[in-house]
Amino acid sequence: MNGPQISPGLFEPLTIKSVTLPNRFVMPPMQRGWSKDNVPDRALADYYVARVRGGTGLIIGESSAIDHPSATGQSAAVTLHGDAVPVWAHIVGAVKAAGGHMLLQLWHEGAMRTRGSNGPAPHAPTLSPSGLVWAGRRNGEAATADDLDAILDAYVRAALTAWSIGADGVELHGAHGFLLDQFCWHETNVRADEHGGEVLEARLQFPLRVVRAVREAVGPDFLISWRFSQWKEVDFGARIFDTPSQLQETLCALRAAGVDLFHASTRRFYMPEWPGSDLGLAGWASACTDAPVIRVGSVGVKDKMFDVPGEPDELDPLASLGELSRRFDRGDFTLVAVGRALIGDPDWVNKVRDGRFDAIRRYDSSMLGTADWDLALAMEGLGRFGIGH
């Protein structure tokens, strides 16, 4: 069968601490809205197991709100406490029984939260570093030192829950403009205390405290992934790191605090991050850390999740696999996350391995919708803050 040359290395195992993944393919966290009263649906177990059977080496569960009243305002978001715990235990158990590996993603919306919506604690205040969601746009209030201590404790409790139900680790959601990302970004963290301000090192202090506290609680072996991005749901052109050295400073500090792997979230994996080089964000990250790096963004899918004026078209799905292999072989990344293509076809990884490209069931955005949820709802932040994507 004609098709792109796929690097055999993508199908080689990788050991991170005591976890050996069978290959380099990861299912990234994707909210599906399969929930009731913020408790995930047990059907998610079959959904994830189908991806394990289809060859996916590592599953990262969808963003799960930590146990703090300010964590989420979304009615369709899942949590990782209360009635959600036995369901997550069922899901993780099913994934492990199928021979898979799973991290759970821990999430706090920060200033992206809508107060008074149908989330778990609708009347709780919305808390974030400085009550800013984006370049001077206010939403909610700045967290006090006591609030931050309580939020940190909630991250630790969630990580311990993930550990106790048999997950291989957690991913801290430090991307896309949510709480931990808001700490890192100069637009959303203008605090005058030790957790913020103009200096990147100060803005990193709360994220570093969270990583250290989680590491101390879960012990040395449990995996901690840190997801980060330049882009935010409210601003696709945002940049936390103006220079590669700022990226390096951040990753080095997080690594020293206890992070085992980095998940560099981009919307298109092949877009250069800085002028003068074709390296994407994951490529730069790999150059400045010894930890494994996951790359992501429009692998095997031709679908504009957001139609942003001036952005180039997606690569052809098969061409994207050739480009991915080229970048893997030159050491740009360690693992690759495949999101929407795996929604389209649970057997995507095995079909790519076997060169059965014609047999791949192609993703299209109509596959996302359910009776009470769709992508528009998940991305409600955009409309909410008057961003016209």
Ligand SMILES: Cc1cc2nc3c(=O)[nH]c(=O)nc-3n(C[C@H](O)[C@H](O)[C@H](O)COP(=O)(O)O)c2cc1C
């Ligand atoms: C339906 C949907 C839900 C998503 N939910 C999350 C989420 O819960 N946490 C997160 O970090 N990213 C989330 N993302 C982003 C994905 O993890 C991934 O980065 C993105 O889809 C790009 O990968 P792809 O081009 O392979 O789909 C979501 C994406 C989609 C399409």
